[in-house]
Amino acid sequence: MINTGCKISIIIDKALTISHKAVLIIYLKSEIQDVEDSVSVFIDLVELEGATSIIIFETIISVLEKHGFNEKYLYENLIGFYSDGASVTLGKKAGVSAKTLEIFPNISTCHCLAHCIQLSLDDVIKEVNNFRYFLNKLYVYYHTSNKHQRELNNISKELENEVQKIEIGIVSYLKNENFLRDLGLILDIIEEISILSTALQERNVSLIRADRLIRRTINVIQHLKLNKGTYEKEAGDIIKTKKYNIPFEINGKKSSIVFSRDKFYDSLVKHIKTRLLFDDINEKYNDLLNPETWQGDIW
Secondary structure (H helix, E strand, O other): OOOOOOOEEEEEEEOOOOOOEEEEEEEEEEEOOOOOEEEEEEEEEEEEEOOHHHHHHHHHHHHHOOOOHHHHHHHEEEEEEEOOOOOOOOOOOHHHHHHHHHHOOEEEEEEHHHHHHHHHHHHHHHHHHHHHHHHHHHHHHOOOOEEEEHHHHHHOOOOHHHHOEEEEEEHHHHHHHHHHHHHHHHHHHHHHHHHHHHHHHHOOOOOOHHHHHHHHHHHHHHHHHHHOHHHHHHHHHHHHHHHOOOEOOOOOOOOOOOOOHHHHHHHHHHHHHHHOOHHHHHHHHHHHOHHHHHHOOOO
16 A cells, blocks of 8 residues: 555544543555455554544554654545544544644545434434433433343343333333334334445445435435335334234323424434535535546546
């Protein structure tokens, strides 16, 4: 890679070890002559002495130099920096990407698309307040009590058995027919989001293909708003035929977690568009970045 002068992009991620020490994972992505798809190469995993952008930046440069990528090579061949969207990494003023741009001004920076999906879902949960309230209550119930965590572990081992006892504070949410209906809707969404996330993490995915995949998912979500998905239909059929053993309450009370179906879909589409679409790239560089429009041997 170094001998051929390949253009490279830096990909980083942060993680915690079992002992809760912060580590940095560094990859390089490159197009190599005679290799059809781009190649991702694991470079190193190093323990961080701190979590500031300066320490992370200096760690990256130090690791790359140790592996033979000196500053001259990086200045001539580094074209991209990619990470999660945390302010310490992608902050426009003091993030790692900003410090990298100071030395290598011609690179592009990009937010991890899989992380963008997570953030778009977080945005939806914040906007659909009733659903967020239910999830928070469920989380607190199991997270703050060792006894409840043991109960949850036992439940997970016996999924084929009906759960008979649920904490009184959340029982009104779970025994409502609206919850079953909304659960079907959520399963339909999770299935589509999972397909998108997996596709965006493929080794050979390009910005153009990513853009198409995202727009396809938006179209599917808009279709699900008008036409119920598989799981939502199944939940509706179960409610109609009463094929369940849990004493659901019809229509529910004010404490139900029921939320506006249309508002949920509209919010999801809005935040996916905001977080993931590359409108500027799609308009300006569509032909340039699309291999289908290239002519002849690019080498």
